[in-house]
Amino acid sequence: xxxxxxxxxxxxxxxxxxxxxxxxxxxxxxxxxxxxxxxxxxxxxxxxxxxxxxxxxxxxxxxxxxxxxxxxxxxxxxxxxxxxxxxxxxxxxxxxxxxxxxxxxxxxxxxxxxxxxxxxxxxxxxxxxxxxxxxxxxxxxxxxxxxxxxxxxxxxxxxxxxxxxxxxxxxxxx
Numbered sequence: 001x002x003x004x005x006x007x008x009x010x011x012x013x014x015x016x017x018x019x020x021x022x023x024x025x026x027x028x029x030x031x032x033x034x035x036x037x038x039x040x041x042x043x044x045x046x047x048x049x050x051x052x053x054x055x056x057x058x059x060x061x062x063x064x065x066x067x068x069x070x071x072x073x074x075x076x077x078x079x080x081x082x083x084x085x086x087x088x089x090x091x092x093x094x095x096x097x098x099x100x101x102x103x104x105x106x107x108x109x110x111x112x113x114x115x116x117x118x119x120x121x122x123x124x125x126x127x128x129x130x131x132x133x134x135x136x137x138x139x140x141x142x143x144x145x146x147x148x149x150x151x152x153x154x155x156x157x158x159x160x161x162x163x164x165x166x167x168x169x170x171x172x173x174x
Contacts, residue, residue, distance in 0.1 A: 051144045052163050055082065056101070060108050060121055061128060061150070062157040062170035063088050064099060065137050068117065069152040076173035085173070 063077045067090050077086045090099040097110035097119050110119025110128075117130040117139075126143030138149045146163035155172040 053141045053144045053146050053148065053161050054124060055079065056104055056106070057121060057124060057126060057128065057141055057143065058148075058159050058161065058168055059086055059170070060099065060101065060106075060119070061130070061139065061148070062159055062168075063090065063101075063172070064097060064108070064110075064117065064119060065130060065132070065150060066152050066155070066157045066170070066172045068092060068112065069132065069135055069137070070155075070172070074155075074172040074174060078171040078173065080169040080171060 059077060059079055062079075063074065063086075066077075067074055073090050073092070075087065075089060077088055078084070079086065086104075087102040088099060089102075090097070092098075092112070095112045097108065097112060097117070099108040099119075100106070101108070104123055106121060106123040108119050108121050110117065115132040117132060118127060120127050124143055126141065128139060128141055130137050130139040135153065136149070136151045138147065140147050141163075144163060146161065148159055148161050148163075150157060150159040157170040157172065159168045159170070160166070161168060
């Protein structure tokens with residue numbers, strides 16, 4: 001079936017000022033994603049604003065950005081600041097993003113359209129947006145409400161976290 005590897009919006013629900021979408025991926029229902037109405041960003045729960053970007057989200061960004069920019073699927077990613085290897089695999093077909101981080105048991109799903117990338121991290125219940133420009137990228141973590149920039153040089157990925165004012169380095173593995 002052609003749509004077997006796509007995800008679809010099953011339904012949109014509203015509760016107060018927030019909208020929730022329920023995504024279906026194949027036959028699996030994915031956790032609801034919270035959307036904020038434009039102009040109502042101030043109503044976002046305070047607990048999710050102002051925190052630092054989480055390490056596992058940076059790992060996901062590094063893996064996804066490196067895979068898309070290099071047009072290659074990798075089997076692992078090394079977080080050089082923590083000297084830790086993550087077993088991961090991804091599929092980036094037809095504008096869809098489907099990544100598994102086996103170490104933490106997370107599923108990351110999203111979409112690509114031209115240079116625009118957005119994805120949802122199942123463990124953190126957070127969405128991330130990226131804008132690609134050649135081997136460089138910039139993006140926003142909606143969980144911490146922080147921006148970041150980065151670049152890919154072969155199998156090396158560097159992310160500069162604008163919330164922590166520091167670089168993080170990763171290596172992609174075959």
